[in-house]
Amino acid sequence: MPLPLLLPAVLGLVFLILPVIGLLARVPWATLPHRLTSPEVLDALRLSVLTATAATVCCLVLGVPLAWLLARVTFPGRRIVRALITVPLVLPPVVGGIALLLALGRRGLVGQWLDETFGIALPFTTAGVVVAESFVALPFLVIAVEGALRGADVRYEEAAATLGAGRWTTFTHVTLPLVGPGIAAGAVLCWARALGEFGATITFAGNFPGVTQTMPLAVYQTMESGDLDGAVVLSLILLAVSVTVLAALRDRWLTAP
Amino acid sequence: MRTLRAGLALLIAFGAAGCGDDDTSAAVTGQVSVFAAASLTESFTTIGKQFEAAHPGTTVTFNFAGSSALATQINEGAPADVFASAAPKNMATVTDAGNASGAPVTFARNQLVIATGKGDPKTIAGLADLTKPGLKVALCAEAVPCGAAAKTALDAAGVKLTPVTLEQDVKAALSKVKLGEVDAALVYRTDAKAAAADVDAVEFPESAQAVNDYPIVVLKEAKNPAGAQAFVDYVGSADGEKVLTEAGFQAP
Numbered sequence: 001m002p003l004p005l006l007l008p009a010v011l012g013l014v015f016l017i018l019p020v021i022g023l024l025a026r027v028p029w030a031t032l033p034h035r036l037t038s039p040e041v042l043d044a045l046r047l048s049v050l051t052a053t054a055a056t057v058c059c060l061v062l063g064v065p066l067a068w069l070l071a072r073v074t075f076p077g078r079r080i081v082r083a084l085i086t087v088p089l090v091l092p093p094v095v096g097g098i099a100l101l102l103a104l105g106r107r108g109l110v111g112q113w114l115d116e117t118f119g120i121a122l123p124f125t126t127a128g129v130v131v132a133e134s135f136v137a138l139p140f141l142v143i144a145v146e147g148a149l150r151g152a153d154v155r156y157e158e159a160a161a162t163l164g165a166g167r168w169t170t171f172t173h174v175t176l177p178l179v180g181p182g183i184a185a186g187a188v189l190c191w192a193r194a195l196g197e198f199g200a201t202i203t204f205a206g207n208f209p210g211v212t213q214t215m216p217l218a219v220y221q222t223m224e225s226g227d228l229d230g231a232v233v234l235s236l237i238l239l240a241v242s243v244t245v246l247a248a249l250r251d252r253w254l255t256a257p
Numbered sequence: 258m259r260t261l262r263a264g265l266a267l268l269i270a271f272g273a274a275g276c277g278d279d280d281t282s283a284a285v286t287g288q289v290s291v292f293a294a295a296s297l298t299e300s301f302t303t304i305g306k307q308f309e310a311a312h313p314g315t316t317v318t319f320n321f322a323g324s325s326a327l328a329t330q331i332n333e334g335a336p337a338d339v340f341a342s343a344a345p346k347n348m349a350t351v352t353d354a355g356n357a358s359g360a361p362v363t364f365a366r367n368q369l370v371i372a373t374g375k376g377d378p379k380t381i382a383g384l385a386d387l388t389k390p391g392l393k394v395a396l397c398a399e400a401v402p403c404g405a406a407a408k409t410a411l412d413a414a415g416v417k418l419t420p421v422t423l424e425q426d427v428k429a430a431l432s433k434v435k436l437g438e439v440d441a442a443l444v445y446r447t448d449a450k451a452a453a454a455d456v457d458a459v460e461f462p463e464s465a466q467a468v469n470d471y472p473i474v475v476l477k478e479a480k481n482p483a484g485a486q487a488f489v490d491y492v493g494s495a496d497g498e499k500v501l502t503e504a505g506f507q508a509p
Contacts, residue, residue: 107437123438124393124421206422206433224326224425225400226350
């Protein structure tokens with residue numbers, strides 16, 4: 001084993017694991033059960049799971065067709081479209097939040113019209129949280145699914161077409177089952193990203209317990225108010241949820257071809 | 258350590274000898290890191306520039322945020338020389354943890370107003386109007402001084418209010434009004450004044466019962482204690498008071 005490879009590899013591993021150990025070392029085990037069942041914590045957890053799941057559904061509905069378009073249809077400007085999709089991926093989420101406010105806020109480009117015509121104002125609502133999370137998580141799903149589609153053998157689809165299946169039938173009966181594991185992997189990634197979303201959410205949707213205060217916002221606010229133990233407990237929950245989801249789905253999906 | 262202390266004493270002695278008339282400003286040089294409440298953003302930035310001009314060779318760097326966040330950061334070991342809080346409670350977080358050097362001094366007082374959109378489009382005249390149906394109000398989180406003051410004022414007025422958001426510092430609450438995302442926010446008079454181009458300030462009588470004292474202190478772990486003390490002295494000087502008064506603060 002060459003040392004120039006082994007040493008940085010081990011350092012990298014330690015670097016990734018050490019902060020988690022630091023977190024676990026500060027967990028106030030004695031007061032843990034009491035804190036875990038406090039209504040504020042349960043509220044934030046419920047809201048987080050709900051919004052992350054809703055955001056994942058939104059991303060699936062919009063993202064799978066978008067990925068299909070990018071992977072299967074040749075059209076002018078496809079490269080530009082793909083580049084545009086990756087913008088939210090590299091954009092700092094807080095910038096995304098400001099952008100969302102200026103587009104969908106009460107005085108925003110489209111938001112003003114939404115407010116005047118339908119009386120819909122997204123900021124400070126749970127729907128606003130879902131919008132913010134979807135904005136940040138959608139590129140993850142699109143890229144994962146597009147990758148799966150490109151890796152799938154198009155000959156199955158061609159065979160279906162020669163047998164008389166239309167494009168829609170081919171998509172639902174051949175393509176979807178073929179890239180199912182890829183979609184599921186993308187959805188897990190998307191859900192985890194939505195669950196951890198902070199910057200866009202606090203900027204666009206604000207911070208109010210039970211309505212827009214998701215777990216990451218609760219962690220931040222608890223830490224800011226000087227309650228380190230409380231922040232550690234909330235972080236521990238997020239850590240446990242993320243690890244559980246990844247562990248539960250890894251064998252089934254992430255290692256699938 | 259002993260040599261360091263001796264060196265420092267020598268340095269101070271030299272400086273004092275060099276300048277004569279003013280002991281505290283004499284040895285002042287280098288960087289002074291000031292952690293200050295968000296509501297001090299404008300006034301302390303001005304005071305910092307004046308301080309640098311009065312003490313050539315110094316640079317003042319600021320970290321403006323909610324006082325509760327700053328107190329947490331200081332107690333967790335953030336490198337700061339001076340802490341200026343918007344309320345004694347958050348100062349106590351730092352002094353109780355033994356992280357202050359000496360006792361804090363109150364240097365200013367501030368009270369709340371209702372910040373509304375320009376021209377007060379929703380005709381808000383007092384706290385009771387904030388409960389009008391459909392009206393969106395931003396408050397500071399209760400851990401932050403502006404949030405604690407808002408709670409005191411609302412309780413005093415007997416007004417039960419459900420805000421749409423609890424912001425982490427007063428500037429964040431104010432920006433939601435500026436953006437037009439909320440119709441009103443409870444902010445300090447000084448913040449509304451600094452944003453007078455974008456917001457109107459509505460005074461209300463109950464704010465007199467929620468006046469915040471602003472304490473300032475040199476921190477125990479200060480890397481530049483001489484500079485820190487000089488900055489604290491400058492804030493309390495006639496020049497400092499002038500800037501604060503012009504910003505809308507009351508003298509302590």
